[in-house]
Amino acid sequence: MKLLRVGREGSEIPCMLDDTGTARDVSPLVADFTPQTIPLLADTLGNTDPTTLEAVETAGARIGTPMTQPRNIYCIGLNYSDHAAEAGMDIPEEPILFNKASGTFCAPNDPILYSPKMSKLDWEVELGIVIGTAALNVERENALDHVLGYTVVNDVSERSWQLERGGQWAKGKGFPNFCPTGPWIVTGDEVADARALPMWLDVNGQRMQSGNTNTMIFDVATIVSYLSEFMRLEPGDLICTGTPPGVGAGMKPPVWLGPGDNVSLGIDGLGEQQQRVVNLSEVAA
Structure with missing residues (x-):
């Protein structure tokens, strides 16, 4: 997985990239990538098809x-x-x-x-x-x-x-x-x-x-x-x-x-x- 966060400082959306490089919003599955949630990411996101998640526009957006x-x-x-x-x-x-x-x-x-x-x-x-x-x-x-x-x-x-x-x-x-x-x-x-x-x-x-x-x-x-x-x-x-x-x-x-x-x-x-x-x-x- 490629994990990233997109958006204004303090309001970033946690995302993962799909095979085309499109960022996908994973917040319905994990609120954010934090010290508390990181140990759970393999189970939470490991078998997720990113294309089933909403796309997030990254062109011109801040990468957090x-x-x-x-x-x-x-x-x-x-x-x-x-x-x-x-x-x-x-x-x-x-x-x-x-x-x-x-x-x-x-x-x-x-x-x-x-x-x-x-x-x-x-x-x-x-x-x-x-x-x-x-x-x-x-x-x-x-x-x-x-x-x-x-x-x-x-x-x-x-x-x-x-x-x-x-x-x-x-x-x-x-x-x-x-x-x-x-x-x-x-x-x-x-x-x-x-x-x-x-x-x-x-x-x-x-x-x-x-x-x-x-x-x-x-x-x-x-x-x-x-x-x-x-x-x-x-x-x-x-x-x-x-x-x-x-x-x-x-x-x-x-x-x-x-x-x-x-x-x-x-x-x-x-x-x-x-x-x-x-x-x-x-x-x-």
Whole structure:
């Protein structure tokens, strides 16, 4: 299944795509895609013929986050061997874990917000894992049983806050709208191999990142099993799994985003996103 939500923020309609790419309203079957309903989706929607459901027009419509607010957003740092080489850092022996603040979670095409206190705003196309059922101390061979599916994430980062202000990476990862997610959650049965997915990111039409999940150091099953050793993963939790090379910080000289820049990104089979960088003052009430 490809799951998405369409409509104004706070009034999104939960949908699934049919074989023609038409969005179908599933709200008669499930009120929304939430941490509470996600564990039930396989039974609720798994045998549903989408063509029996009302079509939802998506042309010109806002595509919302593919689920409501997750309880937790986890991230894995330096998880691509070629990105670690680009950063001049050793390949980690264990997954590097950090969190993104809940307020970073936003729709795939919502704007990236630029604060006047920023100076090194960067991009990162990433594969996102969406947890389907709770996981605690699960073995690697059973880890994928706890995965609902996959999505596209832009792990937006302010490098000066991340690396030059002391403390943990969370400072540079937690600003509002720093985690555009979607457009879809693609359930695991539709992804033949999550470790063979081409991915890309453009800035102002110029290709910056061109990678593949086959260079991930720790694969999906390893990440889910590993994290479940330390914490209970909850339905709807989002795990951002790292980025391939081509980030702005890796350019010589570095390249940073600023107001007016346009970012587009995608992963084969999981959809595409587009964001415009806008001054915080333009959207602040």
